[in-house]
Amino acid sequence: MIFLSIFLSVDWHELLLKSVVGFNRYVLYYFLTLNTVYLVLFIVSLFEVVRFVRRTFFSDYQQILKSEMTWPISIIVPAHNEERGIVETVRSLLQLNYGEFEVLVVNDGSKDNTLERLIRAFDLRKTDRIYRRTLPTARVRGIYASLEVPNLVVVDKEQGGKSDALNAGINLSRYPLFCSVDADSVIEENALLRVVKPFMEHPEEMVAVGGIVRIVNGCEVRDGRVVRISLPRKALPVFQVVEYLRAFLSGRIGWSVLRSLLIISGAFGLYKKSDVVAVGGYDSYTDTEDLELVVKLHEHLKKQKTKYRIVFVPDPVCWTEVPERFKTLLLQRNRWHRGLLQSFSRHWRMLLNPRYGVIGTVALPYFLLFEVLGPFVEVLGYLSVILAYFLGILNMEFFLLFLLAAVFYGVFLSIAAVLLEEISFRRYPAWEDLARLIWYAVWENVGFRQLLALFKVKAFFDFILRRRRWGEMGHRGFQPAPSTASR
Amino acid sequence: MSEILIRALWVLGGVLFFLSVYIIANKALREMTERRVAWTRGELEPKILEYVNGKGERLGAALPPLGRADRRVVEDVLLDNGRFLKGNARDRITAACEDLGYVRDRMRQLKSSRWWRRAEAAEKLGTMKSPKAAAELIALMRDEMPEVRMRAARALGQLETRSSVKPLIGTLQDPNRWSALRIADILAGMGPEAADELVESFATLPAKARVAAVDCLGRVKSHRAAGLLIKLLSDPDRDIRARAAHSLGLIGDPNFTPDLQRALKDPAWPVRAMAAKALGKLGRPEAVAPLFDLLRDREWWVRINAAEGLRSMGDSGLAALVNAIDSEDRYARHAAVATLEGAGVLDQYVEKLVSADEKEREAALTLIRKIVAAERTDHLMQAASRHAQEKVREQLSRLLTPPEVKVQVKA
Numbered sequence: 001m002i003f004l005s006i007f008l009s010v011d012w013h014e015l016l017l018k019s020v021v022g023f024n025r026y027v028l029y030y031f032l033t034l035n036t037v038y039l040v041l042f043i044v045s046l047f048e049v050v051r052f053v054r055r056t057f058f059s060d061y062q063q064i065l066k067s068e069m070t071w072p073i074s075i076i077v078p079a080h081n082e083e084r085g086i087v088e089t090v091r092s093l094l095q096l097n098y099g100e101f102e103v104l105v106v107n108d109g110s111k112d113n114t115l116e117r118l119i120r121a122f123d124l125r126k127t128d129r130i131y132r133r134t135l136p137t138a139r140v141r142g143i144y145a146s147l148e149v150p151n152l153v154v155v156d157k158e159q160g161g162k163s164d165a166l167n168a169g170i171n172l173s174r175y176p177l178f179c180s181v182d183a184d185s186v187i188e189e190n191a192l193l194r195v196v197k198p199f200m201e202h203p204e205e206m207v208a209v210g211g212i213v214r215i216v217n218g219c220e221v222r223d224g225r226v227v228r229i230s231l232p233r234k235a236l237p238v239f240q241v242v243e244y245l246r247a248f249l250s251g252r253i254g255w256s257v258l259r260s261l262l263i264i265s266g267a268f269g270l271y272k273k274s275d276v277v278a279v280g281g282y283d284s285y286t287d288t289e290d291l292e293l294v295v296k297l298h299e300h301l302k303k304q305k306t307k308y309r310i311v312f313v314p315d316p317v318c319w320t321e322v323p324e325r326f327k328t329l330l331l332q333r334n335r336w337h338r339g340l341l342q343s344f345s346r347h348w349r350m351l352l353n354p355r356y357g358v359i360g361t362v363a364l365p366y367f368l369l370f371e372v373l374g375p376f377v378e379v380l381g382y383l384s385v386i387l388a389y390f391l392g393i394l395n396m397e398f399f400l401l402f403l404l405a406a407v408f409y410g411v412f413l414s415i416a417a418v419l420l421e422e423i424s425f426r427r428y429p430a431w432e433d434l435a436r437l438i439w440y441a442v443w444e445n446v447g448f449r450q451l452l453a454l455f456k457v458k459a460f461f462d463f464i465l466r467r468r469r470w471g472e473m474g475h476r477g478f479q480p481a482p483s484t485a486s487r
Numbered sequence: 488m489s490e491i492l493i494r495a496l497w498v499l500g501g502v503l504f505f506l507s508v509y510i511i512a513n514k515a516l517r518e519m520t521e522r523r524v525a526w527t528r529g530e531l532e533p534k535i536l537e538y539v540n541g542k543g544e545r546l547g548a549a550l551p552p553l554g555r556a557d558r559r560v561v562e563d564v565l566l567d568n569g570r571f572l573k574g575n576a577r578d579r580i581t582a583a584c585e586d587l588g589y590v591r592d593r594m595r596q597l598k599s600s601r602w603w604r605r606a607e608a609a610e611k612l613g614t615m616k617s618p619k620a621a622a623e624l625i626a627l628m629r630d631e632m633p634e635v636r637m638r639a640a641r642a643l644g645q646l647e648t649r650s651s652v653k654p655l656i657g658t659l660q661d662p663n664r665w666s667a668l669r670i671a672d673i674l675a676g677m678g679p680e681a682a683d684e685l686v687e688s689f690a691t692l693p694a695k696a697r698v699a700a701v702d703c704l705g706r707v708k709s710h711r712a713a714g715l716l717i718k719l720l721s722d723p724d725r726d727i728r729a730r731a732a733h734s735l736g737l738i739g740d741p742n743f744t745p746d747l748q749r750a751l752k753d754p755a756w757p758v759r760a761m762a763a764k765a766l767g768k769l770g771r772p773e774a775v776a777p778l779f780d781l782l783r784d785r786e787w788w789v790r791i792n793a794a795e796g797l798r799s800m801g802d803s804g805l806a807a808l809v810n811a812i813d814s815e816d817r818y819a820r821h822a823a824v825a826t827l828e829g830a831g832v833l834d835q836y837v838e839k840l841v842s843a844d845e846k847e848r849e850a851a852l853t854l855i856r857k858i859v860a861a862e863r864t865d866h867l868m869q870a871a872s873r874h875a876q877e878k879v880r881e882q883l884s885r886l887l888t889p890p891e892v893k894v895q896v897k898a
Contacts, residue, residue, distance in 0.1 A: 054603040055634060057603065057606075057607070060637070060665070060669060063669055063672060067668060067669075067672060068702075068706075069668045069702070125866055125869045125870070125873075126865040126866060126868060126869040127825075127828060127865055127866050128821070128824050128825060128828060128863035128864065128865045128866055129825055130821050130825070132787075142865060143865070145829075147831060147834075150829070197665070200664065200665040200668070201663050201664060201665040201666075202663075202664065203664050204664075398492070401492040401493060401496065402492060404496055405492055405495050405496055405499065408496060408499040408500060408503065409499060411503055412499055412502060412503055412506070415503060415506045415507060415510070416506065418510060419506055419509070419510050422510050422513060422514060423513070431514070434510070434511070434514060438507055438510065
């Protein structure tokens with residue numbers, strides 16, 4: 001009875017009105033805070049890019065190439081059902097411009113002809129090389145090597161997932177640094193020389209270095225080399241080009257400067273093996289092994305009170321294919337966001353913990369507030385506007401202005417990323433590509449961004465329901481498409 | 488609130504417009520400049536090359552009056568050629584740079600407040616190779632920016648003047664490890680003169696600089712450094728001991744063998760690994776036995792270097808590796824099989840299974856039986872199924888028949 005009387009005494013309409021108005025105000029403050037953070041990151045990145053470009057005028061890459069003291073590198077390529085492009089990828093890796101390196105391909109229980117193609121292409125023979133199980137992995141069935149290509153080793157193992165394959169590669173690697181590379185990616189000729197430089201400068205402190213990932217859709221690839229760079233014709237991959245530019249050039253550079261880099265792309269990253277082994281290698285409990293590894297490294301090294309560096313370098317380029325269909329994009333982003341949530345749930349103790357320095361007090365709170373909760377705020381914001389409209393409390397003029405300001409600000413950040421690209425690396429030389437980049441930088445904020453927010457909300461529920469699905473990317477391989485080749 | 492938003496929109500709209508225009512204008516301007524430079528270069532380059540190849544006394548007399556942008560093009564052409572030319576043509580480039588005032592301009596630029604301008608000037612002065620710049624470049628070695636110090640060091644290396652050796656040695660202690668290594672490279676490029684100076688001043692060098700100095704001495708291959716390097720095999724710092732062993736291997740005098748053999752017993756594994764590698768380079772037969780013992784070392788790198796050392800010693804080393812296959816120590820067995828396999832020796836023995844010479848056949852059978860007993864048969868199994876000759880396949884299959892064989896990947 002008491003509850004009923006309370007229930008009847010509440011002015012529900014008034015409560016709903018107050019809630020909607022309150023939430024809208026929260027969205028406004030949220031928007032201001034988020035964009036201030038983005039602006040700060042952009043300004044930090046701008047200075048860093050200019051400094052970096054000035055430094056690259058005086059690059060020592062030839063000396064790094066020739067020096068006996070340059071760290072040798074083991075390149076680890078996990079491959080699962082990659083028969084279409086694996087030979088091409090390995091050929092391109094073997095041609096890298098670098099002194100001493102080995103290529104370790106880990107065939108992770110492929111059901112197609114990945115292993116057979118490699119055996120045929122490189123005349124591989126089963127060898128008696130010792131497999132030391134420093135990190136636990138699924139059973140290794142055989143190790144293959146080639147007399148013609150002495151720095152190529154192929155490991156055939158039972159399927160254990162990408163993390164497991166990478167761990168197997170680490171176990172077999174000979175060198176103190178290892179570079180993880182996706183089997184469907186193309187590494188630029190001088191990328192290793194560029195990515196190793198931070199290790200040459202600060203050998204004791206450097207733990208991991210990430211390179212930039214660019215989008216290969218639309219480019220022409222010949223003999224494992226990107227020979228002509230241009231934007232894809234389809235809209236969806238171009239939106240992702242703009243998104244990647246923003247994420248890498250004004251996101252990761254900024255976090256790297258603040259010594260809080262949490263992500264090094266699995267497609268291309270260089271690590272000190274001893275530190276990775278010390279944290280137990282890659283983890284198969286999360287869907288994004290790259291993010292998890294970097295967070296684990298931070299946690300471990302901070303606990304050890306070791307002076308260390310994990311940095312991002314914007315000019316060693318790894319070219320990779322991105323989804324051209326919405327369904328594939330949904331699967332990819334779902335996995336990424338699930339991985340973020342999984343890592344977050346495993347390392348929540350680092351949050352706001354001064355023991356972890358800027359990582360605990362700035363980077364992780366940022367990821368919680370803006371990456372984890374951001375999509376909810378955005379989607380709920382749209383819903384509350386609809387609700388406010390039906391309740392008759394929507395100030396249409398204010399709403400439109402706010403919407404416009406939000407879109408304009410998003411456009412500003414996207415165009416600023418294009419500016420960073422244009423003043424620094426200029427990978428898209430054609431006028432048409434520049435015009436399209438600017439055009440898509442505008443339209444990316446109307447529709448594409450909102451779609452990604454919806455994908456992330458779905459990923460959150462998948463995380464709660466413990467649904468795990470990797471999703472096939474549906475790669476086309478790097479053979480130039482007929483239309484591209486004939487242009 | 489709406490007022491504020493309207494203003495914000497105007498500001499953002501303006502910024503967006505400005506950014507877009509800036510991006511486009513920047514690209515347009517850059518492309519125009521590039522075209523203009525290419526055109527000017529096309530006009531002036533033939534005249535500059537004629538001068539470089541010996542025509543005329545002064546380049547200035549052969550060129551039309553130059554504007555500021557044209558002067559830069561001429562300088563670029565001279566420096567581009569200066570990077571790979573030698574002899575008289577190279578001297579003429581230096582003379583032209585001095586005559587046209589480029590050396591003077593760049594020396595002035597060394598005092599710029601912007602580090603990248605100082606670095607650029609140092610880099611160009613190095614390529615100009617004008618000894619007039621030596622004193623300024625030496626002073627620049629104390630610059631606060633590592634990039635500038637690096638360029639100055641490289642420029643001094645290019646000048647190849649005796650006066651630059653000491654300042655370069657002084658900067659081996661650069662906190663940036665890569666800079667120190669680069670300076671060591673530069674010193675190594677300067678040859679025995681730098682080595683003598685390094686030996687003399689070694690005692691005064693700080694700890695960090697010593698490793699780079701030892702490395703440099705090895706690369707110069709100066710015999711006069713041998714005494715110091717042998718002494719350094721007993722240095723308290725394990726990095727110095729390891730680099731000293733490596734450097735002795737680079738110098739390559741067989742007389743170092745006893746000293747390096749002693750280093751094989753060093754408690755630090757990097758020293759043992761480097762000494763094993765160095766002994767392989769010296770190739771003395773008396774080193775076979777200690778390297779053979781080292782195949783049982785507890786460190787993987789040491790075992791591998793010992794095996795590689797034996798492999799590079801020729802027949803006696805390979806014979807030792809073959810003997811190691813039935814060693815009691817499984818690590819020694821594995822290292823030996825892996826090295827023989829990598830060197831292609833295993834395949835040679837497989838071929839001998841069907842040799843007309845009975846001794847050869849017997850030797851091949853013995854080796855393969857040893858490998859079967861050592862349980863490292865993956866490579867042989869492959870050969871048994873893929874070898875071109877049927878006889879070889881049959882022989883191998885028989886030898887590999889269980890129960891002797893357990894093809895397993897060791898955990």
